Each structure stands twice: as structure tokens, then as C-alpha cells.
Amino acid sequence: MAMYLPLGAGRYEATQHTQGPWDPGQQHLGPVTALLVHEIERTPGLPLAKLAVDVFAPVPVGEVTVRTEVIRDGKRVQCVAASLSAGGRELVRGTAWRIRHGQSPATPAADAPAPVPPRTPVHSSSWLAQGFGYGKAMDWRFVKGSASEAGPATAWGRVTVPLVEGEEITPMERLAVFADSGNGISSTLDFGSYLFVNVDLTISLFRAPVGEWICLDAATTIGPSGRGLTRSTIFDEIGEVGSATQTLFVAPRSTP
Template sequence: MAMYTRLGTGRYQASEHTQGPWDPGTQHMGPVTALIVHELATTAPRAGLELSRLVVDVFAPVPVADLEIATDVARDGKRVQCLTASVSSGGREYCRASAWRVREAPTPATPVPGPPPLPPPSAEHAGSWLTSGFGYGRALDWRFVTGGPLETGPATAWGRLTTPLVEGEETTPLERLAVFADSGNGISSAIDFGTHLFVNVDLTISLFRTPRGEWICMDAATVVGPSGRGLTRSTLYDESGEVGTATQTLFVAPRQP
């Protein structure tokens, strides 16, 4: 089963593989973000322009239900292009995104760090809440370099999507990165998952090159302030090296008894 089944133009049915950790009836924003990328790929495509920045603002938890995605072109230039997307269900808008495409041209690339080593599977992680507790967690192959789902604090982890994003359609490396990039606050939680919510209200992905391959690595750290807000910052890698960053603004609150 894929994360989504296409129902028509811009319309999709979400499966249990999209479930997030906070409520089984709502989606993790990773699949939703990847689905936005999937739809934007067919919106005014032009050779030589590549997605370089994506910002997703989350208005409310996205239900595990049928979704509609509407896209548009906000600015269509020769060197840059700005796109927009809106995700709705049952007539309600749940999130909105903007994306920048930047033209490709030869430039002197600066040196960047190589990726951390890809570790073998861990039996400890295989039995954790991350890989058994909700649909999205089970839909990825998780490999922790540092940290882990049973620990708080910074973490470095590789992730590989093991489930198709859209039934019968190719999942691109950029979509694979988008699926994983929203997990920074989860793998690097600064406070206990059992006692507090730390839900992101946005996600910003910034890339200086297009990712390649199936595996994406995230080096993530989360800080929580004294007044109910937090911030997660993640460096993103593919198997060739660093590709960009992801940031998330967090709403933090005690869980209700």
C-alpha cells in the first residue's frame, strides 16, 4: 500500500502510512510535504529550473482522509520562479506552501562535508515507538548514527522510504527528502514525548543542489524556549554529501491528562 492513491487531478486518498505520532487520525507532515512536491513538479515545469526552497505553513493537523491540492504560479521569471500550493480536505484548508525554483548554471562549487556513515539496522530501534507506533514511522527504514528514538537531545539519522508515495507513480529523490525532512523535531526531541507536545507549525527546506538516491540523512538539534516555543534546525545530506537545511518552528505544551 502506498501513502496516497490518486483519485483524480490534484486529488488523493491518504492511507494509514501517513499517520503521525500525535493522533492516528492525523497525518505526519512529511508525507503531506512530499505530496506537495509531487504536485508542484507538474506545475509550469521548465527545463533548467530546480526547486531550491520550500516553505509549508500548517494551519491545522491534516486528517487521514481525501486531500485536494491546488497549485499556481505566483511569479514566472527567466531565472527564478515562485509557485504556491494549498492542501484542503472537506472544504477546509489545512496548509499552504510556497516554493522557489532557481535556474541551473555552472558555478564554482564550494567544499561541503561528506555524509555521516550509514549504519546497519538496529534491533533496539526496530522495537521503538518510532518504528512500531504509527504509520509514518513504519513506512521508513531508520538508521541512527547518534541519538535514537528512546533518547532526548540532538540526533543524526538516515532515513529511506520503503513505501511508495503515490500508488503507481515514481517517487523522486526530492520527494524522498521532503518525506524525511519534517522528522527533525521527532528524532532530536529536547523534552519527553510522553509528557509534552512539540508540534511544528511550519517547515522550511532550503537546498543548494538537488538530492540523489534513496537515502537521506538528517543531523538535527532542537531547542525549547521558556515560553512555549521551540526551534529545530537540521542539516540534510544524501549519500554524496550535504545538500541543504530544514528548520521547524515548534508549538510546545504539556500533554493534557
Template sequence: MAMYERLSEGRYLASEHTQGPWDPRSQHMGPVTALVAHELARTAPRPGLELSRLVVDVFAPVPVAELEVATDVVRDGKRVQCLSASVSSGGRELVRATAWRIREAGTPPTPVRQAPPVPPREERHGRSWLQSGFGYGKALDWRFVTGSAEETGPATAWGRLTVPLVAGEEPDAVERVAVFADSGNGISSALGFDTHVFVNVDLTISLFRAPVGEWICMEAETVIGPSGRGLTRSTLFDVAGEIGAATQTLFVAPRQG
């Protein structure tokens, strides 16, 4: 079973593989962000332009239901291109996104950090809430380098999709980044999952080169402020090294009941 089944142009049906950890009726934003990237890749593509930045704002929880994704070209320049996307369900807009594509050109690259090796799978991670407690967690293969799903604090982890994003279609490398990059606050939680809610209201992904391969690594750290807000910062890697960064602004509150 894929995360989504295409019903018609711009219309998708979400499966249980999109379920998030806070409410089984709501989707994790990783699949939603990847679906946005999937639709943007089909919008006014032009050879030589690569997606370099994707910003997703979350207006309300996205239900595990039928979605409509609409995209548009905001600015179509020779060297840069700005796109927009909107995700709706039941006639209500739930997510809005913008993306920048930048032209490819030869530049002298600066040194970047190398990625840690992908570690072997550990059975304890398969038994954690992350990989057994909800649909999205079970749809990825998680490999922790430092930290774990059972403890708070910074963490570094590899992840890869084990199910298709859209039925019958192979996800591209940007979609693989997008589906994983929204997990920074989950793997590096600064507060207990049982005691607090720390939900992101946005996600920004910035890439300075095109990712490669099916494995993506995230080195994440979360800080909580004194007034109900937090921030997660993640460095992103593929098997060839550093590729960019992701940030999430968090709404933080004690769990009710």
C-alpha cells in the same frame, strides 16, 4: 500500500502510512509535504529550473482522509520561478506552501561536509515507538548514526521510504527529502514524548544542489525556549554529501491528562 492513492487530478486518498505520532486520525507532515512537492513538480515544469526552497505552513491537523492539492504559478521569470500550493480536506484549507525554483548555471562549488556512512539496521530501532507505533514511522527505514528514538537530545539519522508516496509512481529525490525532513523535531526531541507535545507549525527546506538517491540523512538539534516555543534545525545530506538545511518552528506544551 502507498501513502496516497490518486483519485483524480489534484485529489488523493491518504492511507494509514501517513499517520502521525500525536493522533492516529491525523497525518504526519512529512507525507503531506512530499505530496505538495509531488504536485509542484507537475506544475509549470521548465528544463533548467530546480526546486531550491520549499516553505510549508500548517494551519490545522491534516486528517487521514481525502485531500485536494491546488497549485499555481506566482511568478514566472527567466531565472527564477515562484510557485504556491494549498492542501484542503472537506472544503477547509489546512496547509499552504510556497516554493522557489532557480535556474541551473555553472558555479564554483565551495567545500561541503561529507555524510556519515549509512549504518546497518539495528533491531532495537525496529522495536522503538518511531518504527512500530504509528503509520509514518513504519513506512520508513530508519538508521541512527548518533542518538536514538528512545532518548532526548541531538541526533543524526538516515531514512528512506519503504512504500510508494503515490500508488503506481516512483518518488523523485526531492519528494524523498520532503517526506523525511519534517522528522527533525521527532528524532532530536528535547522533551519527553510522553510528557510534552512539540508540534511544528511550519517547515522550511532549502537545497543548494539537487539531491540524489533514495537515502536521506538528517543531523538535527532542537532547542526549547522559556515561553512555549521551540526551534529545530537540521542539516540535510544524501550519500554524496551535504545538500541543504531544514528548520521547524515548534508549538510546545505539556500533554493533557
């Protein structure tokens, strides 16, 4: 089963593979971001260079609708907005900058971390082992740190199910699915005691990704006033492609 079942005219039914770790009835932002990219890529235009996603409310695991609009058109630079709604309410909005493909002198970029290593068992107490759909739909390979170890981490990820039923997933969609996992793999607080939910995701790329595997080299900093910031360098199997940032809402979990 795919993450989303198409219903026609920008409408999709989310499956269990989109479930996030905070609430089984709410989607992880990774699949949501990839679905925005899916609709943006269906809008004729230039290659995607930056995507800023803002979350206004949690996205339920259910029917959603995505609408796109070209805000600024042009032959060299375009801006496209994508809005995801459910039940008649806008829940997530993405703004994409697209830049024409041209020739430019490339500067050196970082090599990819160590090649994708053999699977490392995920510790039963980690956030990945909580039984949520998105975690089980991804193949996780840690190079540095682990799912049960607090602090900075480097991990490869590969989505193992289609994004949209009946359609081949694109490299950009693969990157978008995984880019929102930086705060999870580099968490500095106990998952069972604290919420550290991102209210946004910004992806900036200096070249297009290739291949199935995406790697995040991520670190999270928590401030003293209930906010945090995750910064991730993004790699494909060739090398560095860009970066991602997430602004976090941080709070103790509610007492039962």
C-alpha cells in the same frame, strides 16, 4: 500500499502510511510535504531550491486536494504556491522558490555522515515504536543518538513505500518525506508527557538530492515560553545538500 491513492485532478486518498505520532487520525507533515512537492514538480518550470510549508490545521487521514499556482514566473527564478485542503478548508500551504540550472563555482560542503549502518533496534519506549503509520513506512538508521535518547541526533531515513500509487518517487520527494523528522529524532522532551508539534517546515537546498537515503543531523532547542526550534543539516549519500528548520508548539499533554 502507497502513502496516497490518486483520485484524479489533484485529489488523493491518504492511507495509513501517512499517520503521524500525535493522533492516528491525523497525517504526519512528512508525507504532506512530499505530496506538495509531487504537485509542484508536475507544474512545468525550474528546479526546486526552497520550500516553506505553513500548517494552518492538522491534516486528516482521508481525502485531500492539492492545487498549485505560479505566483512569479520567469526564466531564471520562479515562485510556485501549493495549497492542500480537505473538506473545503485550506489546511497547509507551501511556497516554493525554483531557480534555473546553471554553472557556478562550487564551494566545499560537508561530507555525508558515516555510511548507512546496519539497522539499530528501535527501543520499545521510543516515539518510533508507537505503532503509527509513517514511523513504520520509514527505514531508520541512527548514526548518533537514538530514537529513545533525548538530545541531538543524526539519522538516515528511507521511505519503504511509494508516495503515490503507480508513480515512481523522485529524489526530491524522498527528501521531503524525511525532512520533517528532525524534531522527532532530536527531541529533548518526553514524548509521553509533552507535545512538540511543528507549525511549519522550511527546506533550503544548494543542490538537488540524489539516491534513496536522506540523512538529518538535527538538534532541538526548547525556549521558556512554550516554543521551540529544530535545525537540521540535510545530507544525501554524496554529502550535504541543504538545511531544514521547524518552529515548534510546545505544551504538556492533556491529563486524561
